[in-house]
Amino acid sequence: MSHPILDCIDIHAHGFPERYLRAIAARYPDKVQLAEETGRDLIARWTGAPLPAWNADVRVREMARDGVAIEILSAPTIYAWLDEDTRGFCAELNDFQASMARDRPDKFRSFLHLPVHEPDAAIRELDRWRNRSEVAGVVFGSNMGGIYPGDAKLLPIWDAIRALDLPVFVHPVTPAACFGPVVSPIVLFPCDTTLAATSIIYAGIFDKFPGIRIILSHYGGALPFLAARLDMAVDIPGFPPRHGQDLRDRPSQYVRHFYFDTAQGFHRAAFECACTVVGLEHILYGSDQFFVGSTWRARLNGFLGELNLSPNQLSAIVRGNAQRTFRCF
Numbered sequence: 001m002s003h004p005i006l007d008c009i010d011i012h013a014h015g016f017p018e019r020y021l022r023a024i025a026a027r028y029p030d031k032v033q034l035a036e037e038t039g040r041d042l043i044a045r046w047t048g049a050p051l052p053a054w055n056a057d058v059r060v061r062e063m064a065r066d067g068v069a070i071e072i073l074s075a076p077t078i079y080a081w082l083d084e085d086t087r088g089f090c091a092e093l094n095d096f097q098a099s100m101a102r103d104r105p106d107k108f109r110s111f112l113h114l115p116v117h118e119p120d121a122a123i124r125e126l127d128r129w130r131n132r133s134e135v136a137g138v139v140f141g142s143n144m145g146g147i148y149p150g151d152a153k154l155l156p157i158w159d160a161i162r163a164l165d166l167p168v169f170v171h172p173v174t175p176a177a178c179f180g181p182v183v184s185p186i187v188l189f190p191c192d193t194t195l196a197a198t199s200i201i202y203a204g205i206f207d208k209f210p211g212i213r214i215i216l217s218h219y220g221g222a223l224p225f226l227a228a229r230l231d232m233a234v235d236i237p238g239f240p241p242r243h244g245q246d247l248r249d250r251p252s253q254y255v256r257h258f259y260f261d262t263a264q265g266f267h268r269a270a271f272e273c274a275c276t277v278v279g280l281e282h283i284l285y286g287s288d289q290f291f292v293g294s295t296w297r298a299r300l301n302g303f304l305g306e307l308n309l310s311p312n313q314l315s316a317i318v319r320g321n322a323q324r325t326f327r328c329f
Contacts, residue, residue, distance in 0.1 A: 003314050005301040006067040009322040009329060011136075011169065012217060012263045012286025013071035017096045018042050018053035020089065024077065027085060032077075043292070046077055047174050048183035052292045056100065060107060062289065066297045069319075070329065072136045073097045074111040076171040079141030087115040090125060101134035109328065111139035111169055116147060116154055123160045130164060136326045137167035137213075142189070142196035146176040149196050150203030158209055167213040167259075167325055170196050172221070190221035197223045198230060201254045202243055213325055215259040215284060219270050224277040227255040259325060261286030262317070264296060266303035284325065285318040 021044040025032040035043040035050075042053040063071065075093050078086065090113040097110035112129055114122040129135045138161055140149050147153065149170060161168060172189035180188070193216055205212060216223065230251035233243035244251035260274050263286040274283060285304075287297040304314065323329045 003305045003309070003311065004067070005305055005314075005318060008066075008068045008070075008285050008318040009326075010063075010068045010071045010287050010289065010297075011215065011284050011322055011326075012171075012261045012288050013073055014051075014075055014288075014290040015054045015059070015073040015097060015100065016044065016051050016075055016077070016290075017093075020075070020092060020096070021051065021053055023092075024089070028081060031080065046080070047185055049185050050291060051077070052290065054096075056104075060104070062297075063107065066287075066289070066301060068287075068289075068297070070107060070109060072109045072111055072169075072326075073100060074139040074169065074171060075113065076139055076141050076173055078113045079116075079144040080173050082115070082117040082145030082147070087118060087121050087125075089113075090115050094125065094129065098129075098132070098134040105133070109136035109326075110134050111137050112166075113139060114157065116140070116144050116157060119153065119156045122157050126157075126160050126164060126166075133328065135166070136328050137169055139169045139171055140196075142170055142172040142192040143176050144173075148176075148199035150199030150201075150205060152203070155208070158205060158212070162209040162212050165327070167215060169215045169217075169261075170200075171217050172196075190218045193217055193221035194223050194226065197221070197255075197258060198251075201230065201251050202247075204247055206254050206257050207248050213259065214257070215261060215325070217261055217286065217288075218263050219265050219274040220255075220258060220260045220278075223255060223258070224260075224270075224273045227252045227277055230255070256282075258282065259284055259321075262300060262304070263288040264300075266299045268303075268307070271303075271307070280313060281316065281321055281324075283317050284321050 025034045033045045041055050044051045093113045100108045172193045174184040175188050175192040233239035259282045261284050289297040
């Protein structure tokens with residue numbers, strides 16, 4: 001029996017204001033190219049993916065069509081490079097998303113973007129948004145200019161995030177080392193999410209900051225499938241240090257602390273594996289719906305509706321788990 005998908009909180013939704021797309025295309029022309037299309041909004045191409053400029057009216061219509069009540073907005077392209085302009089771009093994105101949340105508090109919330117290579121500036125940006133109702137959490141890239149989330153330089157930022165009791169959403173970007181003939185978003189993005197998660201585990205983030213809430217995109221990439229493999233360095237003598245030997249528990253045991261979103265997760269085996277590893281209560285509705293003409297959210301809704309879930313279980317995935325995780329709805 002199919003269940004309708006209604007009143008969702010979509011934690012994986014992107015918004016790229018036109019001004020920002022034009023600015024990064026001018027600043028990084030080798031990485032971002034613009035395409036003006038007659039009768040349509042601006043499109044920017046990044047890592048082979050077409051990013052449409054924000055159109056609030058279109059987005060709200062899509063949400064109504066797909067049974068989505070609220071989107072938490074992010075723009076993880078910001079982490080593809082870190083330089084002297086990152087701080088300003090982060091502030092611009094945060095201001096834009098907050099303005100959307102203020103204009104439509106019934107529809108939007110914001111993930112904060114931070115200049116992580118400048119910890120003091122990142123902490124000031126966090127403080128600028130302290131206790132603001134527009135903010136749901138913080139977004140990190142799977143790597144940020146080659147810096148992975150478990151890097152020791154980021155510990156003061158993790159500390160500040162934990163003090164504000166904000167969740168962290170880890171979204172993939174192009175890996176620091178890229179290889180193969182396929183554009184990064186298709187396969188390498190979820191692989192880099194897996195590297196990000198293991199960097200978090202091996203850095204002892206869950207030991208250092210008990211109760212920290214970290215959400216991984218796309219069912220955690222390959223993490224559920226590879227969880228037991230994370231114990232390799234504690235099972236076999238001779239591996240390099242800082243691969244779990246100094247943790248309070250076995251590395252694989254920390255996987256269950258993560259939350260996973262359902263983006264592009266219309267695959268029963270992947271869903272069942274994710275639920276087995278972290279529990280259904282750690283599965284959050286996320287669609288990655290922002291591409292022009294994308295069918296992903298419709299496919300996700302159809303997939304979830306056809307699963308053998310009780311109404312309470314389905315409600316938990318599409319709304320209840322996010323309400324408990326973010327504490328701002």
